[in-house]
Every structure is written in structure tokens, then in C-alpha cells.
Amino acid sequence: MGNWVINHGLSALVIVVWLGINIFLFVYYYMLYEYNPEYYYTRKIIGSALAWARAPAACLNFNCLLILLPVCRNLLSFLRGSCSCCRCSARKQLDKNITFHKLVAYMIALHTAIHIVAHLFNFEWFNNSQQSTEETLDAVLSNIDNKWLNPIRSDHTNPNYVAFTTIAGLSGVIITLALILMITSSTDTIRRSYFEVFWFTHHLFVIFFAGLVIHGVGRIVRHQTEVSILEHDFLYCENHTVEWGKVHECPIPSFEGGAPMTWKWVLGPMILYVCERLIRLYRSQQRVVITKTIVHPSRVLQLQMQMKGFKMEVGQYIFINCPSISQLEWHPFTLTSAPEEDYFTVHIRSAGDWTDAIFKTFGEDKDEGLKQMQPRIAVDGPFGTASEDVFHYEVSVLIGAGIGVTPFASVLKSIWYKYQNSDAGLRTKKIYFFWICRETEAFEWFADLLRSLESNMEQLGKPDFLNYKLFLTGWDSAQATHIKVHFDKETDVVTGLKQKTHYGRPNWDKEFYSIAQAHPRTTIGVFLCGPQPLAKALEQCTNKYSEINPLGVHFHFNKENF
Template identity: 30%
Template sequence: SDFRPTITYWLFQTVTGITAILLVVTVCIIFIFAHPLIRLKAYKYFWLTHNLYVALYILCLIHGLARLTGPPRFWYFFIVPAIIYVLDKVTSLQTKFVELDILETELLPSDVTKIKFTRPPNFKYLSGQWVRLTCTGLRRKEYHSFTLTSAPHENFLSVHVKAQGPWTWKLRNYFDPSNVRKEEMPKIRLEGPFGGGNQDWYEFEVAVMIGGGIGVTPYASILNDLVFGTSTNRYSGVACKKVYFLWICPSHRHFEWFIDVLRDVEKKDVTNVLEIHIFITQFFHKFDLRTIMLYICENHFQRISNSSMFTGLKAINHFGRPDMINLLKYIRKKYGHVNKIGVFSCGPTALTKSITTAIETVNNARILPRFIHRFENF
């Protein structure tokens, strides 16, 4: 015919045009609500809008049906990921557990809430792995990811939840003893466990573990598992023979609950497989007289009592951030007989980047052992 289609026709009167507009709108919504600030402050809206991926793929499949530029081809690219996705969903049904009883809750300093709950039958996991869980006392379908802080040999499961966003604050307030509740104790719904970057520590004869901020939570499980296995000869066949653990925190009071974990670990470490160093970053400049006096007092107290005057631990306290390059060089010199050393870190992105840079610098010397970095960002 003599009809000359306009841009309005192509956009709003064809299947290709309409689906294209809807695709752009869908992608924009998902992108905007995936912003870290929204995920932190309004996780519910992030989760709801992220489920639009279903509509996204349906629209992609419909988009080429009008055959304006040729037969539809998107399904070529969609079919393999779709099969993998379905298989993953079927597999995840086996790791989805019914409601579990809460055994104990405790409000810890620094806005951390400890939740201890029953372990499902035949629930197997490795230290350092994580789960997705929800509390029936809050939104039942809103799941959040947390690292398990209980060790695999224990007959219960536990997580330590740092109150940072709306859901975690509601969880803390829900279990606050000052808030009188007439309803019964809620339950925990669980999915998992899932793999984490820190779970392969036992594959290395020497390992360096670094926890920063709330990123110390995987090591509550790993260190407990390590000393239990080595002290009972349970891990006699495991490669790991020495672990250096570095805890980087603003001050002890920010994560007092973890000091209790370290105290228990030190008591169980009869084979001295573990060496702990604590780095306090929220102090004055390293040349400030107050910092120097604290360092001298701590050093003297450590020598005469073999424990820290701040924590009561055998772990050595340092003021400032660790010099990762010199530390890695020292470990490489001490363990020159091994081929590779595992470096595991969990914490803020800035911590991960600084460790990665230090490892690349040391590895550039092309001297064995090589350092292999595996990490998780919190």
C-alpha cells in the first residue's frame, strides 16, 4: 500500500515495538532498585522488583515474533540457561527445610543478634558456608543470606545477624526482651547450605585468614572447626597444618561477641595450629604519644602474662592496619617448602582490593610459594 509507517507506528502498533518499550522499562526498574542504597534501606522493594526477571525473559521471547528483521532467535540463547535454571530450582527443593525451632536468642553488643536453632536431620555443611533464612515472626517470604557461625560438628545451627537494614533491625527488636509479645516463639525457615569463598581452607597446608568488620562471621565457624578437628585428630588427613588469622576491627567493643569465640578457640587449640593477630584501626596516629604508650603497655603486659590487657587473649594486639606485603613475604620465607598458600578474606570491598594488590605484588617476584586469594565481600 501507499501507507508510510511513522515512528509512532513502529513503537506502539507492532509487537516488536511494544515489547521493546516494556523491556526498556523493566530493565530500568530492575537497575534502579538494585542500587546498594535501596538494597540496604528498602530490601523488600529490591526483592519484589528483581522478580521482574520472569517478565523480562517472556518479553524477550515475544519480541521477535513479528519477524520484522527475521525469524526470532532469542530462544537459541535462552534454552541452555533456562534448563540449568530449572535443574537448579529442582535441586534447591532438596535443601529447603521446613520450620525449625529457635533454641536460643541473645542480643549482643554492636547491634548483633545471635540466633541458635535446631539442625535438620541429615543437614551437612562445611565451615564457611552460608544459608538463606527467614523468620516466621516477620515476613515469611523474605529470605536473607547469613553465614553459619556454628561448626559442622555441633548439633545445632547458629547465625550472628548485624542490624543494618530494616529487616535486621526488626529481627533484633522482635527478640528484644523489653518488647513484651503475646504470640508464641517464631520459627526459622532455612534454605541451603550454599558454597562460600572461605570453605576450601583445608586444602592448603598453610592458610592466612583475614576478617574485617562483620566479615568475621565465617571464621567463627571455621576456627572452631579447625581447632576441634586438629585437637581430636579428626582432621589428621587434612592438608592444613598452620593458620594465621588476622582480625581487623575499629575497636574491641564493636565486636565483643567475637572475642568470646576467640577465647573458646584458644582453649581448644592444644596443637597450636592457630596464630591470631588483632589489628585495632580506630586509634590515634601511630606516632601519637597516646598510641605509643598503649603499644608499650600492651607489649609489656603480653610478655609478662602471655595475654592481652585488652582482651585477655593470647592473641597479639596491633594498632593500625596490617602491612600485608611484609606479612606475606615473612610467611613465604618461613614456608618455602610449600607450593601454594591460601589467603582467605571476608569484609568490605576496600579490604579485598588491598589484599589482592598485596598478593599481586608479592607473586610478581615469581618465588614459591604462590599466594592464592579467595574472598567474600560484606
């Protein structure tokens, strides 16, 4: 349990606090509308459905305040920079922004469903009271004309008509449809295969928030005014409806609608998000110059670019758009250059329709250098990720799978520059680097960087600073024979590096045990850029080999999320 707390304790606390606030708001507003004297007569018509409608509405306000914040990438990057003095576990929460965004969306869907069902009962009971011919209390309340209580003013209508003709009803229908489309189109299948469907439907949030703001303008949830409560004793008068307006003790009660409150909750986040989009729009219009393109094996394209005012940190990522391929699609790519360089680079592996098109556009004529007429590229970013925290640990474990090695290219390059400039202030004393690939060709573009770093660290007298292991998970019989024949060579036959390539998948238990034994009483950062199954295996190891003792070895797990 203690090991789990190290990696997930703060995340669990955030979720518990969030759920606690939701529960508190629900219970508080349920009790308010269920027992507040102002709503006594309202409850006589619609009963507890009033409280069941208003309690989730309060929770909707709170969650709609939160829903936009996790997708404000510039805000998150600013917070990450502002929290640089905080512990890594605190900054790590910012990397779970999309997960939290989804949780809030599910909570909104839940409270929306409760709110809708309750109001359907409300409309039905309001309508029944209006059409009643008996002299019951709810019928009398429904026929008060001046400062009315029942929003259904005619006995020649039905709940469906009211739902589609009132401001609250019509805006509620629009909000619900927008929410359904946004949630259903956000599944991984649609988002990855039909990105433009996801993009268009997700931007229905503009209609969603506009509907939220005007939803309460009609003020259909009404209550007895304070003056009326003082003049009209409902506990006495409810049993003497025939005397209403005839005796001093029972004047005809007056009612008023509650002021719209949702706009007060969502106005701030909406302004923040508008600023976010304006910043993105401004960046997307900046001129990006592609200074070099290189085609690597395994259909990996390297783009080297320059943009005025571009500043980055290690491990950050950018979004790239190519209008000639798709006006709407923005794809995230980790920066593989170092902050010390006067350009920035990304490595793009051809693995889908958009990346295939980018590869064909910029990588077809490899031997011709840069083309004379290149399509325009737009860049948004850079944005912070977990890899920024690599230098906050004395020992860091970097694990990349396939093209997932890209954030660590930036880290390793930056280390080389820092040591070249005799930067003795570097806190990191040891780096373990693991790279897992299926094909030998995938090693080639990154091996040059490793060879250079290996050579430079030896010259600086720090040959043990970087401990790297490359794992090849796929090979054919011809490759196996060639490897066997040249096994005794001083350098590896696949990469040309001094450390030999390993074949098969890593034994993570063995690796973590070895690292834990080598660095007792140390907090070790584990950074992964790879698939979810690998993340689960590594997360289990970080929990297993972290000690409960505060002075023992602790592994902090971090995963790249875009």
C-alpha cells in the same frame, strides 16, 4: 605481570572468551545478513540497518542464555562440590558470579540499544518505501501482496503506530522498559536502601524473558525463499521490475519470515532457574527451630538453630527471612558453626532496619532465655563460598574485619573438632588469623573460641598451628591508660588471650613479607571477609609477594561475596 596472572589469569581468560564469543557472533551474523543472497531484496529497502539489527540480536540470545546461570545459587554450590578435585583457582571463578552477572547485563543493555536504533531506522525506511509513489525497486517490493516482504502493509500509517501494534514492536517496547527498570534499580543505593523496590523490579525478568520468547513470532524480518531464488534471478530482475510476473525469467518473488530462535537459547536456563526457585521454595517451607539466642556486646545476636536435613561445610552461608518483619527480604549470613555440630548458628550485627528488627525480636529479653512465642524464621541454603577452600592449602591466611570474622569461626571450630578426633589427614599445617575491630566489645564473643582453641592446640602439642593477631583500631584515653597499666600481665588485658592485642591498623607489607619468608615454595590461600578498600590493599600484597617462579611462594586471594 606474572604475579597478577596467578590471581586473575583464569578470570581474565573467562572474560576474554566471553568477549570473543560476542565479537564472533556479532561479526558472523553481520556478514550473514549483509551479504547473504536470501536478504538481497530486504537490503534494497532497509540497507545495512538489517545487519545492524540482527547482529546484536544474536549476541542478545547468547547473553540471555548466560544471565540467569550466575544467580542459580544451588547450581553454583553443586558445581563447587563437583569441582572439589579441581584447582582452587578454577573453583574461585564461582565466587565472582555476581560480577559476571552484572557484566552480562551491561552487554545485554549495549546490544539492546544497538538493536533498537537499527530497527527504528528499519521501520522508517519500510514506511517510506510503502508510501512511495515512484516505480523504484523498494516501492515495488513493498507492494507485493502475496508472501510479502515489507511488514508495513498500509500506506496510511507511521512507524510509531507499527511499533506499538505489531507483536515484535510491542514486545520490544515491553522488554526495553523491563530492562531499564531492572538495571536502574540494581544500583547499590537502591538495593541497600530500598530493597523491596529492587526485589519487585528485578522480578520483571519474568516479563523480560516472556517478551523475548514471543518477540520473533511475528517474523517481520523476511527473506526470499530458496525456491524463489532458483526461479527468480534477482541480479537480472532487479533492473526489470516492469516484467515481474510477465516473463519466465522474472516471476514475482516470494518471501518468508525467519523462524523464532530465541526460545532455543533461553529455554534451558529458564528451566534451570525454575528448578532453582522450586528448591528455594521447598527449603523456605521447612520448619526451623531456634534452640538458643545469645546477645553479645556491640549489638551482636547469635541464633542457634536446627532444621531437618541441614548439612553444611565450613565457611558456607545461608539466607534468612523473617516473614513478620518482611515477607520479601532475604539476607545472607555466614554460618559460624562447624559441620561436626548438630546445629547451625549465625551471628547478626544490628546495623540496619532489618537487622535492628531481628535484634529487637529475638534479643531484647536476654535474661529470659527463649521466648515462648517466637516469630517464624525461614532458611534457604547453605551455599558455597571461597572459605570452603581453606583446607585445600597447607598454609591459610584468614582476615576478618568486624563482623566479617564469622566465616572463620566455622573454620576454626572445625579444625578443633578434626584435631580432637585425631584427624591426621588434615592438609592444613599452619593458619594465620587477623581480626580488625574498632571496639573492644567486639572481641568478646569471639575471644572464648580463640582461648579454647589456643588451650586445645597446646594440649595436642601443636601450639604453633594457629598464629593470630587482633587489631584494635579505635580506643579512648581511659582504655589507653588501663591498657598501659596492665601491659605487663601474662594475658592480654582486652581479650584475655596469651597473644597481645595490637593497636592501629596492620602493616600488610610487613605481614605478607614475614609469611612469605616463613613458607618458601608454598601456595598460600588468603581469605578475606571485609570491605572493598581492604580487599584492594590485600590484593596488591598478594600480587607483590607472589613469585613468578612456579616453585616459589604464591598467594591466592579469595574474598567472600554474597
